[in-house]
Amino acid sequence: MKPIQRIRVAGALLCIVPALFLAARPGFAQAAGTKQDEKAKPVEATAKNPAEKPVEIPLTGITSANSARVIQAVAAIEHSVYRCTSCSKVKSEKGQCCGKDTLAEKQEVADDVQANADARSLSLTIRAGRSLRLSDLESALKPLEVRVDRDKLMLPAHFELTLAGLPSSASATELEKAIKEGGTIEPLASEFDEGAKHLAVRLHAKSAPATYQKVAELVTKAKASARIEDVTWVGPCPDCRAKGMKQAGCPKCWPEGTTRN
Ligand SMILES: [Zn+2]
Numbered sequence: 001m002k003p004i005q006r007i008r009v010a011g012a013l014l015c016i017v018p019a020l021f022l023a024a025r026p027g028f029a030q031a032a033g034t035k036q037d038e039k040a041k042p043v044e045a046t047a048k049n050p051a052e053k054p055v056e057i058p059l060t061g062i063t064s065a066n067s068a069r070v071i072q073a074v075a076a077i078e079h080s081v082y083r084c085t086s087c088s089k090v091k092s093e094k095g096q097c098c099g100k101d102t103l104a105e106k107q108e109v110a111d112d113v114q115a116n117a118d119a120r121s122l123s124l125t126i127r128a129g130r131s132l133r134l135s136d137l138e139s140a141l142k143p144l145e146v147r148v149d150r151d152k153l154m155l156p157a158h159f160e161l162t163l164a165g166l167p168s169s170a171s172a173t174e175l176e177k178a179i180k181e182g183g184t185i186e187p188l189a190s191e192f193d194e195g196a197k198h199l200a201v202r203l204h205a206k207s208a209p210a211t212y213q214k215v216a217e218l219v220t221k222a223k224a225s226a227r228i229e230d231v232t233w234v235g236p237c238p239d240c241r242a243k244g245m246k247q248a249g250c251p252k253c254w255p256e257g258t259t260r261n
């Protein structure tokens, strides 16, 4: 029995691998085309390169009376990034680089902001190369007494978590390993901030997109002291935006300069 099963698996792989290459080919052909072509003819999305969807945020406290103000507040969100004046590297948290304090910069984040009071939700597109933090979204909505409904919040296929409650980089490594072993989300890259004691970790959902609650549970289960400090939705890079999808493994699909190990 066993050898036959192995042969079958190998056979299946041999079929899948060329299929993936074939599926990827049109994307690469398009990449060589002109920018006008890319805009006119979007590449067909595949399982590997899912089409980009607007970010959907469930809300509480949204009404037909305040939805215009909700849209206004969200469209006005600016993302703070911290640029090193020496090497120009951009970091998501305040700190030091090249032995000096980094300089704060503000960037607009959201496009196509729409609110639906009946569905109690908000949808938006994140600008190419920008990112949106849950904490910034919540601060923008707070004066309107509107809140993100975390119980219903779905996380996208690719996202970044800032995790707190980690005393050392060793505890951060342990947590990352436990998340990986949890099986539903996979850490792609991470960076431990020694000053803030925060672990920033880029993740992707291995099958179905995860709910915020499921991920929060997974983090606490992996390490009792750990908790989600923030969630970041990351916009595609300009190339992927032009194609209407985040391409699998695209190294540019993360905020400029936040290259992680
Ligand atoms: Zn620097």
Ligand SMILES: [Zn+2]
Pocket: 236, 237, 238, 239, 240, 246, 247, 250, 251, 252, 253
């Ligand atoms: Zn990209």
